[in-house]
Amino acid sequence: MTSTEFTTVNGTSAFVPSPATPYQGDIARYWNDEARPVNLRLGDVDGLYHHHYGIGAVDHAALGDSEDSAYEKKLISELHRLESAQTEVLLDNLGVIGRDDTLVDAGCGRGGSSVMAHQRFGCKVEGVTLSSTQADFGNKRAKELGIDDHVHAQVCNMLDTPFEKGSIAASWNNESSMYVDLDDLFAEHSRFLKVGGRYVTITGCWNPRYGQPSKWVSQINAHFECNIHSRREYLRAMADNRLVPQAVIDLTPDTLPYWELRATSSLVTGIEEAFINSYKDGSFQYVLIAADRV
Numbered sequence: 001m002t003s004t005e006f007t008t009v010n011g012t013s014a015f016v017p018s019p020a021t022p023y024q025g026d027i028a029r030y031w032n033d034e035a036r037p038v039n040l041r042l043g044d045v046d047g048l049y050h051h052h053y054g055i056g057a058v059d060h061a062a063l064g065d066s067e068d069s070a071y072e073k074k075l076i077s078e079l080h081r082l083e084s085a086q087t088e089v090l091l092d093n094l095g096v097i098g099r100d101d102t103l104v105d106a107g108c109g110r111g112g113s114s115v116m117a118h119q120r121f122g123c124k125v126e127g128v129t130l131s132s133t134q135a136d137f138g139n140k141r142a143k144e145l146g147i148d149d150h151v152h153a154q155v156c157n158m159l160d161t162p163f164e165k166g167s168i169a170a171s172w173n174n175e176s177s178m179y180v181d182l183d184d185l186f187a188e189h190s191r192f193l194k195v196g197g198r199y200v201t202i203t204g205c206w207n208p209r210y211g212q213p214s215k216w217v218s219q220i221n222a223h224f225e226c227n228i229h230s231r232r233e234y235l236r237a238m239a240d241n242r243l244v245p246q247a248v249i250d251l252t253p254d255t256l257p258y259w260e261l262r263a264t265s266s267l268v269t270g271i272e273e274a275f276i277n278s279y280k281d282g283s284f285q286y287v288l289i290a291a292d293r294v
C-alpha cells in the first residue's frame with residue numbers, strides 16, 4: 001500500500017489503505033457495492049457467506065418435487081451446501097494444520113472460508129480483501145460467532161501484506177487469483193509461507209489446449225472485471241516462485257451440476273450460460289492446485 005486515508009466505517013473511525021492501483025480501486029468499489037441475492041440468500045442458510053461456486057453431485061432426493069412450495073428454499077440450501085463442499089475440498093488440501101498455526105485467506109470475501117478453516121483446525125486465520133464492506137462483514141460475523149480472537153479480516157492488498165516472512169503455515173486463494181498478476185501473487189505467498197508450508201488455489205482458468213481465451217471466458221472477465229489466467233500461467237508462475245505443485249485436480253466435471261442447478265433457480269445472474277458453455281466446450285476449467293513451498 002502506498003498511503004492511508006482516514007475514513008468512517010459504520011460510525012467508527014478506521015484507517016483504510018488507499019488502493020495500490022486504479023484497477024484495485026475499481027475492484028474495491030465492485031465488492032463494496034456487491035449485494036447479489038444469490039450470495040446473501042445462500043449465506044443466510046447457516047451464516048457462512050461465500051463468493052465462490054459449488055462442487056459435487058446434486059442431492060435430488062433432498063430437493064424433492066419442483067412443484068412444491070418449499071422447493072425454492074430447498075434449492076437455495078442445496079446450492080449453498082455445494083459451495084461449502086467446495087471449501088471443504090480446499091481445506092482437505094492444506095495438509096496438517098495445528099491450533100497454533102496461522103493461515104492466510106487471500107482475497108477472503110465475506111469470510112466464509114476463513115470461518116470454516118478455523119472451525120476445522122482451531123487455528124488463527126487472517127483474511128485480506130480490498131473491500132472494507134467485506135472486511136467489516138467478516139469481522140462482524142466472527143464476533144457474532146465468538147471467534148474474533150481467531151478469525152480476522154483486514155483491508156489489504158494481497159500482493160503486499162504485513163505478514164512476517166516465513167510466519168504462515170498455509171495460505172490460499174479461493175477464486176481470487178484472477179484479479180492479480182500471478183508472479184506478484186506467488187512471490188508474496190512464497191515470502192510469508194514457512195518452508196514446507198502449503199499453498200492452495202481453487203480457480204477458473206482458460207485451457208491452453210483450446211488455444212486462446214474463448215468468447216465465454218471473455219464474457220466472464222467482463223462480467224466480474226477480472227482477468228482469467230491460463231492453466232499454463234499458474235504452473236509457470238508457481239515454478240518461478242518456489243511453489244511446487246503437489247496436486248492438480250480438474251474440478252470441472254464436479255462443478256457442472258452446481259451450474260446446471262443454479263441456471264434453474266430464481267437467483268440467476270445471467271452469467272450461468274457462459275460458465276456452462278465454456279466448461280462444456282473445453283475452453284475453461286475449474287481447477288484446484290495445491291503446492292508445497294520449498
Ligand SMILES: C[S@@+](CC[C@H](N)C(=O)[O-])C[C@H]1O[C@@H](n2cnc3c(N)ncnc32)[C@H](O)[C@@H]1O
Nearest residue numbers: 050051052107108109129130157158174176179
Ligand atoms: C470472488 S471473491 C472470493 C472471496 C472468497 N475467497 C470466497 O471464496 O468467498 C474475490 C475476492 O478477491 C478480493 N481481491 C481481489 N483483488 C485483491 C487484492 N489485490 N488484494 C486483496 N484482495 C483482493 C476481493 O476483494 C474479493 O474479496
Ligand SMILES: CC(C)=CCC/C(C)=C/COP(=O)(O)OP(=O)(O)O
Nearest residue numbers: 036038039050051052175203204224
Ligand atoms: C471461477 C471464476 C472465474 C470466478 C471469478 C471470481 C468470482 C467473481 C467468483 C464468484 O463470486 P460471487 O459468488 O460473488 O459470484 P456470483 O454472484 O456469480 O455467485
Ligand SMILES: [Mg+2]
Nearest residue numbers: 038039051052
Ligand atoms: Mg456466489
